[in-house]
Amino acid sequence: MKPCILLDQAVEAFLKDITSNIKNTLQSNYTGTYLHGSVTLGGFNPNRSDIDILVVTKSEIPIASQLRLARFFLQCSKNPYPIEISFLAESQLSPWFHPTPYEFHYSEAWREIYLKEMETGRYKHINEKIKNDPDLAAHITNLNYSGTNFDGPPIHEIFPQVPKKDYLATLLLDFKDCLTNMEQDPVYTVLNTIRVYKYVKDGEIISKKDAGQYGEKHLPYLYNPTIKKVVNAYSKNTNETFSTQELSVFKAFIHSKIEEVLP
The missing domain is CATH 3.30.460.10 (Beta Polymerase, domain 2)
Incomplete structure (x- = not known):
């Protein structure tokens, strides 16, 4: 073993x-x-x-x-x-x-x-x-x-x-589901959309934990409060609340970023 x-x-x-x-x-x-x-x-x-x-x-x-x-x-x-x-x-x-x-x-x-x-x-x-x-x-x-x-x-x-095309197709299906379900499960979906973005942009596979750290450090500061709450909920099990507005803004942003880097 x-x-x-x-x-x-x-x-x-x-x-x-x-x-x-x-x-x-x-x-x-x-x-x-x-x-x-x-x-x-x-x-x-x-x-x-x-x-x-x-x-x-x-x-x-x-x-x-x-x-x-x-x-x-x-x-x-x-x-x-x-x-x-x-x-x-x-x-x-x-x-x-x-x-x-x-x-x-x-x-x-x-x-x-x-x-x-x-x-x-x-x-x-x-x-x-x-x-x-x-x-x-x-x-x-x-x-x-x-x-x-x-x-x-x-x-x-x-x-x-x-084949990379099959892996990417699967990621994009999951990305689409995350956008649809972000209000129902913001912690999982925000972290997972960042993971997809990181792979499409840099070809790197990262954990949800690393996705949160990457988002805090590299995504625009406007989205930092939302990402911080997601990270705290995921890593520290805190009870966080998310407004529909902030999730909609983040959703539009991450969707546009994916569109920019897709081959």
């Missing part, structure tokens, strides 16, 4: 338990477990961040095993850390295809869906014949950039290099 050197003991123990359960479920179908996102970029906030995981399998995952995985993640996610995890078969990684097919996914956004399906016994999402996720282009790019193999073969032996 090659644990990520950025993990504290509690996070590493949590991940070891998850990996052990996954291996017990998949048995000989298991290839490896890989970490990406804030936990490897250095911006992990135990009060706000998901733990982002990719698991690779040798072949398709039987429905019975997917149900077992769903029940497990319903139990362990947010206990104490929320999990976002995708399982991909080796054949789904080569040849590369975008949006990328996958075998199984769990995140807190799916909790209510899985709970309802467990109650009714109608496993619509698990039984879907076609599963693909454009976000996997971003996850795998981030994995190649700063991720680690928590358990399994080295990243370069398993994962392809994602």
Whole structure:
């Protein structure tokens, strides 16, 4: 095992338990477990961040095993850390295809869906014949950039290099969603739009923590009060209020900046 050197003991123990359960479920179908996102970029906030995981399998995952995985993640996610995890078969990684097919996914956004399906016994999402996720282009790019193999073969032996056009397309979809949802979740969306801007401008992948620091230092002072509140809410868990006007002004600004630097 090659644990990520950025993990504290509690996070590493949590991940070891998850990996052990996954291996017990998949048995000989298991290839490896890989970490990406804030936990490897250095911006992990135990009060706000998901733990982002990719698991690779040798072949398709039987429905019975997917149900077992769903029940497990319903139990362990947010206990104490929320999990976002995708399982991909080796054949789904080569040849590369975008949006990328996958075998199984769990995140807190799916909790209510899985709970309802467990109650009714109608496993619509698990039984879907076609599963693909454009976000996997971003996850795998981030994995190649700063991720680690928590358990399994080295990243370069398993994962392809994602074409930049696919990664950028995924970022811009997320950017569009952030603009739409900024009033509902200003902390996540402001930081994420700055991350997208930083990548499009400089080709650099940064954490939400670094995005806040970059915004405070490099964006016009007019937007500093909004960014400071976002940073405080994210890093210090303070309760901040944001007016519709300030978010609208920031939204217009960051949209115009992206337009300026897009190829």
